[in-house]
Amino acid sequence: MQIRWIQLLEFRNYRTLSYRPSAKLNLLVGRNAQGKTNLLEGIAVLLVGRSFRTPRLAELPRWGSPSASIAGEISRGDSTRTLRRTLQQTESGGWQAVGDHCEWARAIPFSWQDLAILTGGPGARRNFLDGFAGRLYPSHLAALVQYRKILARRAVLLQKGQADRLAPWDEQLATVGTELLGRRRSATAALQTELARIYPLLAGGPQKVEIRYRASLEATDPGAFLAGLERRRQEELRRGQTLVGPHRDDLLIELDGVDARVYGSRGQQRLLALALRLAEVLPVAEATGTPPVLLLDDALSELDAPGRASVLAELRAAEQVFLTTADPAFPAADGARWEVRAGDLVAA
Ligand SMILES: Nc1ncnc2c1ncn2[C@@H]1O[C@H](COP(=O)(O)OP(=O)(O)O)[C@@H](O)[C@H]1O
Ligand SMILES: [Mg+2]
Numbered sequence: 130m131q132i133r134w135i136q137l138l139e140f141r142n143y144r145t146l147s148y149r150p151s152a153k154l155n156l157l158v159g160r161n162a163q164g165k166t167n168l169l170e171g172i173a174v175l176l177v178g179r180s181f182r183t184p185r186l187a188e189l190p191r192w193g194s195p196s197a198s199i200a201g202e203i204s205r206g207d208s209t210r211t212l213r214r215t216l217q218q219t220e221s222g223g224w225q226a227v228g229d230h231c232e233w234a235r236a237i238p239f240s241w242q243d244l245a246i247l248t249g250g251p252g253a254r255r256n257f258l259d260g261f262a263g264r265l266y267p268s269h270l271a272a273l274v275q276y277r278k279i280l281a282r283r284a285v286l287l288q289k290g291q292a293d294r295l296a297p298w299d300e301q302l303a304t305v306g307t308e309l310l311g312r313r314r315s316a317t318a319a320l321q322t323e324l325a326r327i328y329p330l331l332a333g334g335p336q337k338v339e340i341r342y343r344a345s346l347e348a349t350d351p352g353a354f355l356a357g358l359e360r361r362r363q364e365e366l367r368r369g370q371t372l373v374g375p376h377r378d379d380l381l382i383e384l385d386g387v388d389a390r391v392y393g394s395r396g397q398q399r400l401l402a403l404a405l406r407l408a409e410v411l412p413v414a415e416a417t418g419t420p421p422v423l424l425l426d427d428a429l430s431e432l433d434a435p436g437r438a439s440v441l442a443e444l445r446a447a448e449q450v451f452l453t454t455a456d457p458a459f460p461a462a463d464g465a466r467w468e469v470r471a472g473d474l475v476a477a
Pocket of ligand 2 (some may be wrong): 165166167426
Protein backbone atom coordinates (compact mmCIF):
# COMPACT_ATOMS: atom_id res chain seq x y z
CA MET A 130 0.00 0.00 0.00
CA GLN A 131 1.04 3.60 -0.18
CA ILE A 132 0.07 7.01 1.08
CA ARG A 133 -0.58 9.36 -1.85
CA TRP A 134 -0.94 12.46 0.27
CA ILE A 135 -1.48 13.37 3.87
CA GLN A 136 -2.63 16.54 5.61
CA LEU A 137 -2.12 17.33 9.26
CA LEU A 138 -4.08 20.09 10.94
CA GLU A 139 -3.21 21.17 14.47
CA PHE A 140 -1.45 17.86 15.08
CA ARG A 141 1.47 17.98 17.60
CA ASN A 142 3.80 20.79 16.43
CA TYR A 143 2.20 20.98 12.95
CA ARG A 144 -0.29 23.81 12.36
CA THR A 145 -0.98 22.71 8.83
CA LEU A 146 1.01 20.36 6.68
CA SER A 147 0.36 18.97 3.21
CA TYR A 148 2.71 16.26 2.14
CA ARG A 149 2.89 14.10 -0.99
CA PRO A 150 5.37 11.39 -0.17
CA SER A 151 7.28 9.25 -2.60
CA ALA A 152 5.94 5.75 -3.24
CA LYS A 153 9.22 4.24 -2.03
CA LEU A 154 11.85 5.52 0.39
CA ASN A 155 11.19 8.89 2.05
CA LEU A 156 14.07 10.41 4.03
CA LEU A 157 12.96 12.91 6.65
CA VAL A 158 16.01 14.85 7.78
CA GLY A 159 16.03 17.38 10.60
CA ARG A 160 17.60 18.44 13.85
CA ASN A 161 16.17 17.38 17.19
CA ALA A 162 12.68 18.46 18.21
CA GLN A 163 11.64 19.64 14.73
CA GLY A 164 8.75 17.22 14.25
CA LYS A 165 10.22 14.10 12.62
CA THR A 166 8.71 11.61 15.03
CA ASN A 167 5.50 13.67 15.15
CA LEU A 168 5.12 13.24 11.41
CA LEU A 169 5.57 9.46 11.64
CA GLU A 170 3.01 9.51 14.42
CA GLY A 171 0.57 11.50 12.23
CA ILE A 172 0.96 8.88 9.51
CA ALA A 173 0.21 6.10 12.02
CA VAL A 174 -2.90 7.91 13.24
CA LEU A 175 -4.10 8.30 9.65
CA LEU A 176 -3.57 4.61 8.91
CA VAL A 177 -4.58 2.87 12.12
CA GLY A 178 -6.20 5.51 14.32
CA ARG A 179 -3.65 5.54 17.10
CA SER A 180 -0.12 6.52 17.96
CA PHE A 181 2.74 4.05 18.46
CA ARG A 182 4.19 6.44 21.02
CA THR A 183 1.37 7.05 23.45
CA PRO A 184 -2.05 5.59 24.21
CA ARG A 185 -3.25 9.08 25.29
CA LEU A 186 -5.04 10.90 22.49
CA ALA A 187 -4.91 14.12 24.56
CA GLU A 188 -1.21 14.51 23.76
CA LEU A 189 -1.74 14.66 20.01
CA PRO A 190 -3.61 17.91 19.27
CA ARG A 191 -1.40 20.97 19.12
CA TRP A 192 -1.14 22.54 22.55
CA GLY A 193 -4.15 24.75 23.19
CA SER A 194 -6.03 23.45 20.17
CA PRO A 195 -9.53 22.03 20.74
CA SER A 196 -9.09 19.39 18.02
CA ALA A 197 -6.70 17.92 15.49
CA SER A 198 -7.39 16.35 12.14
CA ILE A 199 -5.53 14.10 9.82
CA ALA A 200 -6.64 13.35 6.29
CA GLY A 201 -5.06 11.50 3.43
CA GLU A 202 -5.43 9.29 0.44
CA ILE A 203 -4.07 5.78 0.47
CA SER A 204 -3.98 3.15 -2.22
CA ARG A 205 -3.69 -0.57 -2.64
CA GLY A 206 -3.04 -1.57 -6.24
CA ASP A 207 -5.55 0.37 -8.31
CA SER A 208 -7.98 1.14 -5.54
CA THR A 209 -7.72 4.31 -3.51
CA ARG A 210 -9.39 5.46 -0.30
CA THR A 211 -9.66 8.86 1.28
CA LEU A 212 -9.49 8.78 5.06
CA ARG A 213 -10.24 11.50 7.56
CA ARG A 214 -9.79 11.33 11.27
CA THR A 215 -10.53 13.97 13.85
CA LEU A 216 -9.37 13.99 17.43
CA GLN A 217 -11.81 15.94 19.53
CA GLN A 218 -12.82 16.51 23.09
CA THR A 219 -15.90 14.85 24.48
CA GLU A 220 -18.38 16.55 26.81
CA SER A 221 -16.83 14.79 29.78
CA GLY A 222 -13.41 16.26 28.92
CA GLY A 223 -11.82 13.10 27.48
CA TRP A 224 -10.59 12.76 23.91
CA GLN A 225 -11.92 10.60 21.12
CA ALA A 226 -10.87 9.80 17.57
CA VAL A 227 -13.65 9.77 15.01
CA GLY A 228 -13.47 9.09 11.30
CA ASP A 229 -12.78 6.50 8.67
CA HIS A 230 -11.11 3.20 9.15
CA CYS A 231 -9.52 1.17 6.39
CA GLU A 232 -9.37 -2.58 7.00
CA TRP A 233 -6.18 -3.12 5.00
CA ALA A 234 -4.16 -0.11 6.17
CA ARG A 235 -1.18 -1.06 8.33
CA ALA A 236 1.90 0.71 9.63
CA ILE A 237 4.92 -0.98 11.15
CA PRO A 238 6.77 1.38 13.47
CA PHE A 239 10.34 1.07 14.63
CA SER A 240 12.37 3.15 17.07
CA TRP A 241 15.34 2.37 19.30
CA GLN A 242 12.96 1.82 22.17
CA ASP A 243 12.40 -1.49 20.40
CA LEU A 244 15.79 -2.56 21.68
CA ALA A 245 13.82 -3.43 24.81
CA ILE A 246 12.54 -6.49 22.90
CA LEU A 247 16.07 -7.84 23.39
CA THR A 248 17.19 -6.11 26.57
CA GLY A 249 13.94 -5.70 28.51
CA GLY A 250 11.72 -8.05 30.46
CA PRO A 251 9.20 -10.57 29.07
CA GLY A 252 6.52 -7.85 28.96
CA ALA A 253 8.42 -6.01 26.21
CA ARG A 254 8.53 -9.19 24.12
CA ARG A 255 4.85 -9.94 24.72
CA ASN A 256 3.96 -6.39 23.64
CA PHE A 257 6.00 -6.76 20.50
CA LEU A 258 4.40 -10.08 19.64
CA ASP A 259 0.89 -8.82 20.40
CA GLY A 260 1.44 -5.72 18.25
CA PHE A 261 2.44 -7.96 15.36
CA ALA A 262 -0.38 -10.44 15.98
CA GLY A 263 -2.78 -7.46 16.04
CA ARG A 264 -1.62 -6.47 12.56
CA LEU A 265 -2.19 -10.03 11.34
CA TYR A 266 -5.45 -10.75 13.16
CA PRO A 267 -7.70 -7.71 13.72
CA SER A 268 -9.51 -9.28 16.70
CA HIS A 269 -6.32 -9.97 18.65
CA LEU A 270 -6.06 -6.69 20.54
CA ALA A 271 -9.69 -6.68 21.62
CA ALA A 272 -9.23 -10.23 22.93
CA LEU A 273 -6.17 -9.06 24.85
CA VAL A 274 -8.16 -6.28 26.51
CA GLN A 275 -10.85 -8.77 27.43
CA TYR A 276 -8.26 -11.20 28.80
CA ARG A 277 -6.85 -8.47 31.07
CA LYS A 278 -10.30 -7.67 32.40
CA ILE A 279 -10.89 -11.30 33.26
CA LEU A 280 -7.49 -11.45 34.99
CA ALA A 281 -8.46 -8.44 37.10
CA ARG A 282 -11.77 -10.07 38.10
CA ARG A 283 -10.02 -13.30 39.01
CA ALA A 284 -7.44 -11.43 41.08
CA VAL A 285 -10.20 -9.84 43.17
CA LEU A 286 -11.84 -13.23 43.81
CA LEU A 287 -8.53 -14.97 44.53
CA GLN A 288 -7.54 -12.27 46.98
CA LYS A 289 -10.85 -12.55 48.79
CA GLY A 290 -10.49 -16.32 48.84
CA GLN A 291 -13.80 -16.79 47.00
CA ALA A 292 -12.81 -19.95 45.17
CA ASP A 293 -16.45 -20.99 44.75
CA ARG A 294 -17.11 -18.02 42.47
CA LEU A 295 -14.18 -18.59 40.13
CA ALA A 296 -15.73 -21.09 37.71
CA PRO A 297 -17.36 -18.70 35.18
CA TRP A 298 -14.22 -16.57 35.09
CA ASP A 299 -12.02 -19.63 34.63
CA GLU A 300 -14.16 -20.64 31.65
CA GLN A 301 -13.80 -17.23 30.06
CA LEU A 302 -10.09 -17.04 30.79
CA ALA A 303 -9.59 -20.45 29.19
CA THR A 304 -11.54 -19.52 26.05
CA VAL A 305 -9.88 -16.15 25.46
CA GLY A 306 -6.49 -17.38 26.68
CA THR A 307 -6.47 -20.30 24.23
CA GLU A 308 -7.38 -17.92 21.42
CA LEU A 309 -4.50 -15.59 22.33
CA LEU A 310 -2.09 -18.49 22.57
CA GLY A 311 -3.04 -19.81 19.15
CA ARG A 312 -2.55 -16.47 17.47
CA ARG A 313 0.71 -15.78 19.26
CA ARG A 314 2.04 -19.15 18.15
CA SER A 315 1.10 -18.57 14.51
CA ALA A 316 2.60 -15.08 14.68
CA THR A 317 5.83 -16.52 16.12
CA ALA A 318 6.03 -19.09 13.33
CA ALA A 319 5.58 -16.40 10.68
CA LEU A 320 8.28 -14.28 12.31
CA GLN A 321 10.67 -17.20 12.53
CA THR A 322 10.62 -17.81 8.79
CA GLU A 323 11.23 -14.17 7.92
CA LEU A 324 13.74 -13.50 10.67
CA ALA A 325 15.85 -16.44 9.54
CA ARG A 326 15.98 -14.88 6.08
CA ILE A 327 16.47 -11.21 7.05
CA TYR A 328 18.88 -11.32 9.96
CA PRO A 329 21.77 -12.93 8.02
CA LEU A 330 21.27 -10.33 5.28
CA LEU A 331 21.56 -7.49 7.78
CA ALA A 332 24.43 -9.06 9.70
CA GLY A 333 26.31 -10.00 6.56
CA GLY A 334 26.89 -13.58 7.68
CA PRO A 335 25.18 -16.96 7.91
CA GLN A 336 24.09 -16.72 11.54
CA LYS A 337 21.29 -18.98 12.62
CA VAL A 338 18.44 -17.17 14.33
CA GLU A 339 15.62 -18.84 16.14
CA ILE A 340 12.60 -17.43 17.84
CA ARG A 341 10.36 -19.62 19.98
CA TYR A 342 7.23 -19.07 22.00
CA ARG A 343 7.65 -20.04 25.65
CA ALA A 344 4.29 -20.77 27.21
CA SER A 345 3.73 -20.95 30.97
CA LEU A 346 0.80 -23.19 30.18
CA GLU A 347 0.79 -25.56 27.22
CA ALA A 348 -2.78 -25.61 25.97
CA THR A 349 -4.30 -25.79 22.52
CA ASP A 350 -7.87 -26.09 23.76
CA PRO A 351 -9.85 -24.51 26.64
CA GLY A 352 -10.10 -27.87 28.43
CA ALA A 353 -6.34 -28.14 28.78
CA PHE A 354 -6.18 -24.50 29.84
CA LEU A 355 -8.75 -25.15 32.60
CA ALA A 356 -6.83 -28.19 33.77
CA GLY A 357 -3.70 -26.03 33.95
CA LEU A 358 -5.52 -23.49 36.12
CA GLU A 359 -6.86 -26.24 38.32
CA ARG A 360 -3.37 -27.55 39.03
CA ARG A 361 -2.28 -24.19 40.40
CA ARG A 362 -5.48 -23.38 42.30
CA GLN A 363 -4.06 -23.54 45.83
CA GLU A 364 -1.02 -21.50 44.95
CA GLU A 365 -3.18 -18.96 43.13
CA LEU A 366 -5.38 -18.54 46.18
CA ARG A 367 -2.31 -18.06 48.31
CA ARG A 368 -0.78 -15.47 46.03
CA GLY A 369 -3.96 -13.77 44.89
CA GLN A 370 -3.21 -13.80 41.17
CA THR A 371 -3.42 -15.89 38.02
CA LEU A 372 -0.10 -17.68 37.75
CA VAL A 373 -0.25 -19.26 34.30
CA GLY A 374 -1.45 -18.11 30.90
CA PRO A 375 -0.46 -15.79 28.06
CA HIS A 376 0.28 -12.93 30.50
CA ARG A 377 3.17 -14.97 31.94
CA ASP A 378 4.71 -16.09 28.66
CA ASP A 379 7.88 -15.09 26.86
CA LEU A 380 9.67 -15.29 23.54
CA LEU A 381 13.03 -16.95 23.30
CA ILE A 382 15.34 -15.37 20.74
CA GLU A 383 18.46 -17.37 19.94
CA LEU A 384 21.47 -16.54 17.85
CA ASP A 385 23.60 -19.53 16.86
CA GLY A 386 22.00 -21.58 19.59
CA VAL A 387 22.45 -19.19 22.52
CA ASP A 388 20.04 -16.72 24.09
CA ALA A 389 20.55 -13.40 22.29
CA ARG A 390 19.24 -11.48 25.30
CA VAL A 391 21.97 -12.82 27.52
CA TYR A 392 24.88 -13.47 25.17
CA GLY A 393 24.24 -11.25 22.16
CA SER A 394 26.55 -8.27 21.67
CA ARG A 395 24.95 -4.84 21.71
CA GLY A 396 25.46 -4.63 17.95
CA GLN A 397 23.77 -7.99 17.39
CA GLN A 398 20.87 -7.00 19.63
CA ARG A 399 20.37 -3.78 17.66
CA LEU A 400 20.32 -5.61 14.34
CA LEU A 401 17.95 -8.20 15.79
CA ALA A 402 15.52 -5.53 17.01
CA LEU A 403 15.39 -3.99 13.56
CA ALA A 404 15.28 -7.38 11.82
CA LEU A 405 12.27 -8.38 13.97
CA ARG A 406 10.33 -5.36 12.71
CA LEU A 407 11.33 -6.00 9.11
CA ALA A 408 10.29 -9.62 9.59
CA GLU A 409 6.74 -8.39 10.17
CA VAL A 410 6.46 -6.98 6.66
CA LEU A 411 5.82 -10.06 4.54
CA PRO A 412 3.34 -11.82 6.86
CA VAL A 413 1.38 -8.56 7.25
CA ALA A 414 1.42 -8.08 3.46
CA GLU A 415 0.03 -11.59 3.06
CA ALA A 416 -2.68 -10.96 5.65
CA THR A 417 -3.89 -7.67 4.11
CA GLY A 418 -3.08 -8.19 0.45
CA THR A 419 -0.61 -5.30 0.37
CA PRO A 420 2.74 -4.42 1.97
CA PRO A 421 2.42 -2.23 5.07
CA VAL A 422 3.96 1.23 5.38
CA LEU A 423 7.21 1.29 7.37
CA LEU A 424 7.76 4.08 9.89
CA LEU A 425 11.40 3.93 10.91
CA ASP A 426 12.42 6.50 13.47
CA ASP A 427 16.13 7.20 13.35
CA ALA A 428 16.60 3.52 12.57
CA LEU A 429 20.14 3.70 11.22
CA SER A 430 21.72 5.89 13.88
CA GLU A 431 22.86 3.10 16.16
CA LEU A 432 24.33 0.85 13.49
CA ASP A 433 27.87 0.57 12.18
CA ALA A 434 28.62 1.42 8.54
CA PRO A 435 28.16 -2.12 7.12
CA GLY A 436 24.95 -2.55 9.13
CA ARG A 437 23.58 0.72 7.76
CA ALA A 438 24.45 -0.21 4.20
CA SER A 439 22.72 -3.58 4.40
CA VAL A 440 19.60 -2.11 6.04
CA LEU A 441 19.42 0.58 3.35
CA ALA A 442 19.72 -2.10 0.69
CA GLU A 443 16.74 -3.93 2.25
CA LEU A 444 14.73 -0.71 2.44
CA ARG A 445 15.29 0.08 -1.22
CA ALA A 446 13.61 -3.20 -2.07
CA ALA A 447 10.68 -2.44 0.26
CA GLU A 448 7.51 -0.55 -0.59
CA GLN A 449 6.73 2.79 1.00
CA VAL A 450 9.15 3.63 3.81
CA PHE A 451 9.52 6.72 5.99
CA LEU A 452 12.96 7.00 7.56
CA THR A 453 13.92 9.86 9.85
CA THR A 454 17.45 10.99 10.62
CA ALA A 455 19.10 13.86 12.47
CA ASP A 456 22.23 13.48 10.36
CA PRO A 457 22.41 16.19 7.66
CA ALA A 458 25.20 14.25 5.94
CA PHE A 459 23.01 11.18 5.60
CA PRO A 460 23.61 9.70 2.13
CA ALA A 461 20.67 10.56 -0.07
CA ALA A 462 20.52 6.92 -1.25
CA ASP A 463 17.77 6.56 -3.84
CA GLY A 464 15.19 8.08 -1.56
CA ALA A 465 13.24 11.29 -1.86
CA ARG A 466 14.50 13.71 0.74
CA TRP A 467 12.72 16.29 2.87
CA GLU A 468 13.89 18.57 5.58
CA VAL A 469 11.75 18.79 8.70
CA ARG A 470 12.05 22.21 10.32
CA ALA A 471 9.89 23.51 13.17
CA GLY A 472 6.71 21.73 12.16
CA ASP A 473 7.15 22.25 8.44
CA LEU A 474 8.49 20.20 5.57
CA VAL A 475 10.67 21.39 2.71
CA ALA A 476 11.87 19.30 -0.21
CA ALA A 477 15.65 19.02 0.12
N1 LIG B 1 0.81 18.40 21.32
C1 LIG B 1 1.84 19.16 20.96
N2 LIG B 1 1.64 20.43 20.53
C2 LIG B 1 2.68 21.20 20.14
N3 LIG B 1 3.94 20.79 20.15
C3 LIG B 1 4.21 19.54 20.56
C4 LIG B 1 3.18 18.66 20.98
N4 LIG B 1 3.74 17.48 21.33
C5 LIG B 1 5.06 17.63 21.15
N5 LIG B 1 5.36 18.86 20.68
C6 LIG B 1 6.68 19.39 20.33
O1 LIG B 1 7.08 18.79 19.14
C7 LIG B 1 8.49 18.94 19.04
C8 LIG B 1 9.09 17.93 18.09
O2 LIG B 1 8.89 16.62 18.50
P1 LIG B 1 9.45 15.34 17.70
O3 LIG B 1 8.67 15.08 16.48
O4 LIG B 1 9.50 14.27 18.72
O5 LIG B 1 10.93 15.82 17.30
P2 LIG B 1 12.04 15.06 16.45
O6 LIG B 1 12.21 15.87 15.19
O7 LIG B 1 13.27 15.13 17.31
O8 LIG B 1 11.58 13.67 16.21
C9 LIG B 1 9.00 18.96 20.47
O9 LIG B 1 9.78 20.09 20.66
C10 LIG B 1 7.74 19.04 21.34
O10 LIG B 1 7.88 20.06 22.27
MG1 LIG C 1 12.26 11.96 17.14
